[in-house]
Amino acid sequence: xxxxxxxxxxxxxxxxxxxxxxxxxxxxxxxxxxxxxxxxxxxxxxxxxxxxxxxxxxxxxxxxxxxxxxxxxxxxxxxxxxxxxxxxxxxxxxxxxxxxxxxxxxxxxxxxxxxxxxxxxxxxxxxxxxxxxxxxxxxxxxxxxxxxxxxxxxxxxxxxxxxxxxxxxxxxxxxxxxxxxxxxxxxxxxxxxxxxxxxxxxxxxxxxxxxxxxxxxxxxxxxxxxxxxxxxxxxxxxxxxxxxxxxxxxxxxxxxxxxxxxxxxxxxxxxxxxxxxxxxxxxxxxxxxxxxxxxxxxxxxxxxxxxxxxxxxxxxxxxxxxxxxxx
Amino acid sequence: xxxxxxxxxxxxxxxxxxxxxxxxxxxxxxxxxxxxxxxxxxxxxxxxxxxxxxxxxxxxxxxxxxxxxxxxxxxxxxxxxxxxxxxxxxxxxxxxxxxxxxxxxxxxxxxxxxxxxxxxxxxxxxxxxxxxxxxxxxxxxxxxxxxxxxxxxxxxxxxxxxxxxxxxxxxxxxxxxxxxxxxxxxxxxxxxxxxxxxxxxxxxxxxxxxxxxxxxxxxxxxxxxxxxxxxxxxxxxxxxxxxxxxxxxxxxxxxxxxxxxxxxxxxxxxxxxxxxxxxxxxxxx
Amino acid sequence: xxxxxxxxxxxxxxxxxxxxxxxxxxxxxxxxxxxxxxxxxxxxxxxxxxxxxxxxxxxxxxxxxxxxxxxxxxxxxxxxxxxxxxxxxxxxxxxxxxxxxxxxxxxxxxxxxxxxxxxxxxxxxxxxxxxxxxxxxxxxxxxxxxxxxxxxxxxxxxxxxxxxxxxxxxxxxxxxxxxxxxxxxxxxxxxxxxxxxxxxxxxxxxxxxxxxxxxxxxxxxxxxxxxxxxxxxxxxxxxxxxxxxxxxxxxxxxxxxxxxxxxxxxxxxxxxxxxxxxxxxxxxxxxxxxxxxxxxxxxxxxxxxxxxxxxxxxxxxxxxxxxx
Numbered sequence: 001x002x003x004x005x006x007x008x009x010x011x012x013x014x015x016x017x018x019x020x021x022x023x024x025x026x027x028x029x030x031x032x033x034x035x036x037x038x039x040x041x042x043x044x045x046x047x048x049x050x051x052x053x054x055x056x057x058x059x060x061x062x063x064x065x066x067x068x069x070x071x072x073x074x075x076x077x078x079x080x081x082x083x084x085x086x087x088x089x090x091x092x093x094x095x096x097x098x099x100x101x102x103x104x105x106x107x108x109x110x111x112x113x114x115x116x117x118x119x120x121x122x123x124x125x126x127x128x129x130x131x132x133x134x135x136x137x138x139x140x141x142x143x144x145x146x147x148x149x150x151x152x153x154x155x156x157x158x159x160x161x162x163x164x165x166x167x168x169x170x171x172x173x174x175x176x177x178x179x180x181x182x183x184x185x186x187x188x189x190x191x192x193x194x195x196x197x198x199x200x201x202x203x204x205x206x207x208x209x210x211x212x213x214x215x216x217x218x219x220x221x222x223x224x225x226x227x228x229x230x231x232x233x234x235x236x237x238x239x240x241x242x243x244x245x246x247x248x249x250x251x252x253x254x255x256x257x258x259x260x261x262x263x264x265x266x267x268x269x270x271x272x273x274x275x276x277x278x279x280x281x282x283x284x285x286x287x288x289x290x291x292x293x294x295x296x297x298x299x300x301x302x303x304x305x306x307x308x309x310x311x312x313x314x315x316x317x318x319x320x321x322x323x324x325x326x327x
Numbered sequence: 328x329x330x331x332x333x334x335x336x337x338x339x340x341x342x343x344x345x346x347x348x349x350x351x352x353x354x355x356x357x358x359x360x361x362x363x364x365x366x367x368x369x370x371x372x373x374x375x376x377x378x379x380x381x382x383x384x385x386x387x388x389x390x391x392x393x394x395x396x397x398x399x400x401x402x403x404x405x406x407x408x409x410x411x412x413x414x415x416x417x418x419x420x421x422x423x424x425x426x427x428x429x430x431x432x433x434x435x436x437x438x439x440x441x442x443x444x445x446x447x448x449x450x451x452x453x454x455x456x457x458x459x460x461x462x463x464x465x466x467x468x469x470x471x472x473x474x475x476x477x478x479x480x481x482x483x484x485x486x487x488x489x490x491x492x493x494x495x496x497x498x499x500x501x502x503x504x505x506x507x508x509x510x511x512x513x514x515x516x517x518x519x520x521x522x523x524x525x526x527x528x529x530x531x532x533x534x535x536x537x538x539x540x541x542x543x544x545x546x547x548x549x550x551x552x553x554x555x556x557x558x559x560x561x562x563x564x565x566x567x568x569x570x571x572x573x574x575x576x577x578x579x580x581x582x583x584x585x586x587x588x589x590x591x592x593x594x595x596x597x598x599x600x601x602x603x604x605x606x607x608x609x610x611x612x
Numbered sequence: 613x614x615x616x617x618x619x620x621x622x623x624x625x626x627x628x629x630x631x632x633x634x635x636x637x638x639x640x641x642x643x644x645x646x647x648x649x650x651x652x653x654x655x656x657x658x659x660x661x662x663x664x665x666x667x668x669x670x671x672x673x674x675x676x677x678x679x680x681x682x683x684x685x686x687x688x689x690x691x692x693x694x695x696x697x698x699x700x701x702x703x704x705x706x707x708x709x710x711x712x713x714x715x716x717x718x719x720x721x722x723x724x725x726x727x728x729x730x731x732x733x734x735x736x737x738x739x740x741x742x743x744x745x746x747x748x749x750x751x752x753x754x755x756x757x758x759x760x761x762x763x764x765x766x767x768x769x770x771x772x773x774x775x776x777x778x779x780x781x782x783x784x785x786x787x788x789x790x791x792x793x794x795x796x797x798x799x800x801x802x803x804x805x806x807x808x809x810x811x812x813x814x815x816x817x818x819x820x821x822x823x824x825x826x827x828x829x830x831x832x833x834x835x836x837x838x839x840x841x842x843x844x845x846x847x848x849x850x851x852x853x854x855x856x857x858x859x860x861x862x863x864x865x866x867x868x869x870x871x872x873x874x875x876x877x878x879x880x881x882x883x884x885x886x887x888x889x890x891x892x893x894x895x896x897x898x899x900x901x902x903x904x905x906x907x908x909x910x911x912x913x914x915x916x917x918x919x920x921x922x923x924x925x926x927x928x929x930x931x932x933x934x935x936x
Contacts, residue, residue: 017338042799043770157663186662187826191870213800216872243874257804258874268811269804269833275769276799498712499720499728505677506705506735506784520722 010067038222230287247321418476423483431491531594645844658835715773850927
């Protein structure tokens with residue numbers, strides 16, 4: 001498998017009322033063509049911001065302070081806006097949690113699809129219309145020719161997400177970044193969309209970065225997983241390593257919470273006391289220190305270094321995984 | 328919320344040059360309007376021997392066609408214009424807010440009725456209405472205030488109604504209703520604090536508009552009557568002397584423009600703070 | 613245990629009119645279409661279903677936040693469905709309360725926490741002192757600080773806002789609380805905290821809950837009895853464990869199987885092939901609402917609506933597949 005994208009030392013900051021706040025830092029990871037990488041995190045973890053930094057669609061008050069993003073060897077952060085735009089859609093595509101933010105309520109679905117196709121593939125009206133119908137059918141929208149003439153608000157949430165997927169895939173990108181694509185959907189619709197993504201991923205040999213806060217969704221889709229908290233990568237590994245042999249206290253705690261619910265036993269749920277850190281809090285040490293049951297003095301003062309385990313499995317912690325099990 | 332926003336507001340005023348100058352200008356005008364009352368000078372002191380004198384050390388703005396010191400006339404005129412502006416704004420804000428909240432909250436027939444009123448009042452060109460009404464009622468400063476107020480409440484009503492409609496859907500409003508809170512209490516304690524930023528922004532525009540309207544009315548002769556003066560009426564009397572003393576028109580004219588712009592600039596700044604900022608960074612979940 | 617019935621609902625219907633032109637025929641959205649259920653004192657009745665199924669509406673109808681279109685609601689054997697708004701006023705707030713889904717819209721952002729908490733008691737003409745006392749007491753109960761009384765909602769996280777909402781609901785000593793998807797909008801690590809809190813409070817204050825959610829595993833965890841809703845009707849209901857471990861209705865099976873799980877052995881097999889048609893929900897008046905998505909659907913199902921029937925002890929289902 002070839003390396004598709006490599007992120008090195010990425011750091012993004014916010015400028016808020018004349019203060020500079022670090023949102024994400026020390027971000028390093030790779031993604032290979034054809035694989036599905038999951039990024040798991042809660043509010044404030046920085047997962048969405050990381051993707052926006054990579055795609056170059058940060059809000060006005062945010063900027064990348066350090067780092068590079070090598071896509072097929074080229075640092076896309078240093079590209080001109082024009083070239084970035086060419087890359088977006090043709091090589092790297094993105095789908096969001098709320099389809100309505102990406103869809104113009106005053107334009108038909110047909111317009112949206114044709115616009116994307118024309119912009120990246122050219123080909124003229126006839127070709128783009130044909131391709132649009134083909135893509136809609138592919139994502140499971142029956143009566144594509146008729147429904148194409150409708151407006152976004154006339155579609156249900158699940159259908160709108162399908163339209164977004166059709167748009168994102170119409171130019172056959174090598175990498176798809178999906179930011180919480182199914183969070184806002186019902187559980188049955190969620191299943192359909194995830195199955196659809198799986199099919200399309202295999203068919204197009206596409207790499208996917210799937211951002212989610214839902215461990216179940218992540219485990220369903222992904223081969224490798226990154227766990228983010230407080231703007232840093234806490235743990236990284238294969239699905240098996242993360243879900244069955246977690247080495248980081250945060251990962252362990254997350255898994256325990258959801259496992260208790262699934263087991264459905266009537267005892268108290270395991271909880272992680274406290275709340276995720278807000279952007280304003282300046283943290284000298286480990287961001288998870290306040291809520292970590294294994295935390296000791298060093299954790300507050302010094303940011304941990306990564307502990308390495310088999311096959312690229314790593315965790316940001318002062319303690320080794322084995323030591324955690326003993327406590 | 329208020330305290331935090333106020334500190335940011337103060338900081339922003341100091342950094343935004345346009346807004347700062349606007350604010351300083353308005354403070355200057357207001358200060359002059361108030362303090363002139365403590366000086367022993369009579370704006371109506373006619374001095375025929377010194378008609379239409381050019382600006383000099385004795386008379387900074389010169390004198391008008393009856394020899395009255397123009398600086399004093401202008402300051403008193405400013406007082407009238409501002410008073411009318413602010414009181415007319417208050418009138419329209421009160422009418423507009425009550426109408427808008429009632430229409431939005433109660434909905435149904437009340438909403439229809441009030442909105443039809445808005446349509447009717449908006450449909451007639453205001454200058455015609457204002458002229459007709461002012462010819463019918465007794466002339467005087469309070470009539471002017473009333474008339475301007477009565478014909479400028481509609482936009483505020485629309486804005487307030489729109490916001491009320493959105494707010495009505497909020498859970499905390501539905502909760503207040505659920506526990507049995509009186510609708511008027513809900514409107515007063517829940518809805519008004521929420522629409523206050525909109526009202527304040529609309530208020531600054533309303534003052535500017537009211538001053539403009541009054542100036543126009545006085546210029547046309549249906550506003551403030553002699554010997555009382557407002558900037559508009561000064562403009563009107565300056566017409567006759569344009570060739571000999573153009574400063575008589577220029578001074579009140581510039582003051583009107585600057586005042587209106589200052590209010591609008593302040594309004595824009597307030598609006599930028601009143602608008603809920605989109606959350607930067609992560610959204611929930 | 614299942615003692616006295618606190619709330620009993622019979623054939624409740626709530627239809628919302630759809631605005632069309634004056635000359636066009638009146639159309640309705642049948643949000644709740646004939647629901648009957650019993651809620652026993654001290655228990656948690658879990659209502660599960662996806663968006664648009666009517667669970668929120670049902671909860672709000674029971675506490676008379678909405679007027680109902682038809683049917684009966686009994687609270688402690690007194691019929692309250694037909695009572696007018698002012699007659700019901702004392703019952704609302706005093707005996708029945710609600711916790712909302714969205715912590716951001718549940719609290720007035722311009723009010724302090726103290727004011728928010730006092731609201732239900734001020735309605736009962738309590739003194740400011742009483743309100744503050746009770747407010748502090750309940751804030752502590754939900755795991756927050758007395759000092760939070762003077763703060764505004766924006767100073768708190770989603771989870772904390774939700775706790776404030778829960779405290780507010782308890783100010784007037786209610787017997788029954790509708791928890792309308794109280795954790796859906798919260799971070800995963802905070803959800804467990806709030807669930808634990810709700811359970812603790814229920815035990816301490818002897819509360820009865822109606823708990824709604826779209827997540828079957830959470831509903832199953834919280835509830836003693838589950839009702840599965842689809843298209844305004846209850847299609848399956850029964851003891852929580854029974855429904856979760858042995859789902860009968862095809863829709864319940866789909867719900868269960870669709871929950872993404874880390875542990876593959878938990879996942880049940882058998883998703884009906886017609887799942888995609890669920891996206892295109894159209895109201896079928898004559899037959900079973902689930903007929904298009906169902907693996908067992910037959911002619912009969914398109915013609916008649918199945919009724920909820922007890923097919924095993926403590927387990928009801930509305931499906932012709934089980935009741936012929």
